[in-house]
């Protein structure tokens with residue numbers, strides 16, 4: 047019998063744990079969630095089934111000193127086919143700990159280690175930006191795929207609370223969409239081996255999503271997703287891989303699927319790896335949602 051894929055989400059430090067909580071409120075099972083932080087209150091507020099307390103002074107000075115924590119992290123990750131790491135880069139704990147978790151996952155031989163992280167807002171301190179950038183560059187070699195969503199530039203918000211909330215919604219979609227693709231609850235699940243082909247090791251992924259209703263809803267949602275792609279300027283014609291999640295309610299049709307499939311094959315290079323999964327969410331009603339993960 048073919049066993050279903052095991053997907054675990056690791057929420058790391060302040061932002062990672064808050065965003066993971068939003069994912070749990072959406073559809074990710076708390077049982078598959080691991081919270082990692084040096085902060086007791088943040089861990090207390092998490093409903094993840096596994097909570098790991100870090101000693102910041104140890105992870106700061108020498109990773110080897112943190113052997114006990116590494117063992118805890120390793121035990122929590124063991125047996126996963128895909129892990130999704132979520133953190134706000136720039137914070138002291140999150141920026142260091144996400145590297146530690148990714149490195150443990152590498153040592154376990156987990157093939158899909160997807161980092162979904164934020165960059166600090168332009169309203170934040172320059173020092174945070176530098177620390178975040180260095181962290182992202184190191185993480186790029188530890189995670190197998192990295193989706194970076196800047197905490198900025200949407201809907202003209204100029205206060206951090208609104209900016210964070212709007213970014214949170216994107217991170218939640220990116221993580222829920224990925225797990226929905228490979229889990230058997232999806233109407234048309236994508237095999238984990240196919241995901242590995244589309245997301246080769248050390249790839250940068252741009253992510254976007256869109257929703258639409260009406261006669262051409264799937265196509266319209268797909269076009270919106272392309273316009274919303276993170277890190278701007280990504281051109282689907284240059285992609286080496288594209289992973290698509292189409293989600294709709296019970297009234298979704300083959301026409302919805304076919305219209306996205308057709309446009310993808312028209313626009314994307316013939317040698318690119320393309321994979322489309324279909325997921326169901328009755329809360330969408332007449333709307334269809336399309337999520338795009340694009341590898342350069």
Ligand SMILES: Nc1nc2c(ncn2[C@@H]2O[C@H](COP(=O)(O)OP(=O)(O)OP(=O)(O)O)[C@@H](O)[C@H]2O)c(=O)[nH]1
Nearest residue numbers: 059060061064134136137138139140166210213214
């Ligand atoms: N989208 C989003 N980003 C956040 C949120 N909270 C913090 N951030 C971003 O993430 C960065 C790091 O914040 P935290 O995760 O709280 O930092 P930390 O790693 O816990 O840092 P220490 O507690 O100082 O060790 C911030 O500079 C913000 O850019 C949030 O709720 N949502």
Ligand SMILES: [Mg+2]
Nearest residue numbers: 059060085139
């Ligand atoms: Mg913190």
